[in-house]
Amino acid sequence: MELDPLVLSRLQFAFVVSFHAIFPVFTIGLASYIALLHGLFFKTNNPAWDRLSLFWTKVFAVVFGMGVVSGIVMSFQFGTNWSNFSLASSNFLGPMLSYEVVTAFFLEAAFLGVLLFGRGKVPQGVHLFASIMVAIGTFISAFWILSANSWLHTPAGVELIDFRFHVTSWREAIFNPSFPYRFLHMAVASFLTGGFVVAGVSAWFLLRDRDPEANRRALSMCLWLLLFLAPTQAVIGDFHGLNTLEHQPTKVAAMEGHWETATNVPLLLFAIPDQEAQTNNFAFGIPNLASLILTHSPDGEIPGISEAPPEEQPPVIIVFWAFRVMVGIGLLMIAVAFAGLILRRKGRVYEQPLFLKTLTGMIAMPFVAVLAGWIVTESGRSPWLVYGMMTHEEGLTPSLTGPMALFTLIGYVLVYGVVFYTGVYYLTRVVRNGMLPEEERETASDNFKRPMRPMSAAHTPFDDDVDPVRS
């Protein structure tokens, strides 16, 4: 089989960016939560808030560290595998990505150290201020990245001269048409992710009767947040979809699995799209509902996939099913949030074991939903790299060969496998030791107290056997 550098490069980018995205999507939500905990402690002086913020700051430290490590690769990917694209889009994307780096460093330089290591060393108000600045910083970082990404979907404010984009209006380019929707959708997704993780871990602690006072508070807060945000996300998603329908109709058609332009379009619940035959097998759906959702009228007309010639169509089966995974999990989230409300009314929300176990099981769900959502939007843009202006093929590095791309793809899978394994393994140890009184924690083999490093804010040992090098 011929190794196609285009396919391998896309796989590599998808792998690296998916792997990386897991961390910021969590830290953005968590940073705001930590700032809120600091604020509550500042206002009420209740030590339960302090214990919670101490624990979640440890988790934040580890996840933030993994995000930074995995993110370094991203900034080189554009050049190594997509050099034509990098050169062509550098006038816009260069400053955007650089500003993200600048923001991240400013954040780390000025405030992260105070947040992670300032507890008890700086006045409480300063500590609160640092935590708020870190939370704001994560949003500013997301702002640059999502603006750059949205521009690939709905390019604006540029003109293409001799295969180079020149910026004609920074305002139009940065605030391009899909950006506000994508930013809101992603911000709420981050809060949902943070909310479900905190709720799940709190439920896990409550099942073990560990610091019930603090963890009840945490769980209660999260459930209120989720009750409000999970349905809100569905509404934002709907607006985002309408925006996509306006600018990238083919993507929406692929999400819905509709090949021909038609009215009274059903909402397909199940189908196996067949790209070659340009039709669906085993399709099953609810009549008129897709028309109703997308045009807000049951007999509204929706453009089909076949409006685009076959070579300009996205891989429908991927977009179709990834979309269903995302929406399915979204609905599950709403159901869990409402179940929480009902149990709260009955006064059993902190005890009902099945509910607490379900919440623990839900920890992974928002991550799956976020990745599925990104697969929908990125695969749905295919074959366009910059929508309507440059294809993936045109953006690829000309000198790249299949074996080179395969080598680095395997390499990144191995490197990230080690990072992920050690990171998650360590994180589970941090959580297992979390919210315990001092004397019950596993002994710290950390014989050096070294501030200034993100992960050193989490004092949990990595393993606990004797040291063979020394003994």
Added chain:
Amino acid sequence: MEMFDLTLIWAFIIGFGIMMYVLMDGFDLGLGILYPFAPDEDARDVMMNSVAPIWDGNETWLVLSGAGLLGAFPLVYSVFLPALYIGVFLMLAGLIFRGIAFELRFKSRRNRHWWNRAFCWGSAIAAFAQGAVVGAYIQGFPVENFAYVGGAFDWLTPFSVLTGLGLMAGYALLGATWLILKSEGHIQDWAYKITPMLLALVLGVFAIISIWTPFVNPMVWERWFGNLQLIWIFPALALLSAFMVYRSVKRRDEGIPFIATIGIYLFTYLGLIVSKWPVIVPPNYTLWDAASAPESQLFLLIGMLFVIPIILAYTSWTYWVFRGKVRVGEGYH
């Protein structure tokens, strides 16, 4: 706007960023390269501890320079990275592994020897790859229509292998002199002992590279043996710095060996810049060919002028907070 050449300002910023990176990440990569040769596990603790609070700040300059290149000189970014495809991957993998080693070595006992290995190999590979980049830059790249057209291993020549090894030796020297500054007792004795050997190695390799370079690249030949005689001041100053390293080690000075080693690097770097100026993507493209649009350079410049002073202030503050000796069995509090 006509009064400022933004491209020149950016050349200065990127040049400064790369210099800062080489000097600062240089000594902590160097400690990783020296790791397997350390006399004992106490020495390894001290070595890693002496850079633990600052290493990631040092790597800030790599990412800042990389992002700045995409924004200000995109042609450099879009030619160097494809041409050095495999090397870039190895460098990133190396930096990632040593990054995790920094985080987890001290938290680990049973697996500590694995983190030692990750730290050493990660540092060594990253240093070699960076040195090879310098070699590849001196050699030049086959470029057509603003895109690299060579093969995957064109960069890997005897010359770039030598520059790779040269940079490894240079970083190790920086690491050893840093350790003289930061350690005491038997660890410092060891650092004093290896510094002259590393210095001899560095001088040897640098001499071969210097003689070889004009043959690899005719433009460099013209620059050095043409009528620009002032250029010889850089190798002269580099040699003077090397002599100062040697003399200060003999006298057992603590700070001067490190500063003088920085001198060797600084003057070699300046010598390299004047050899190639203003060609940035050899053999054909100058800084101005490689530049992005002026409005993009300006847009980004505003942010950089704001953040660079902050990073410098933060860096100096961190170095100030963590000044002084690192002792066995004791970290920073």
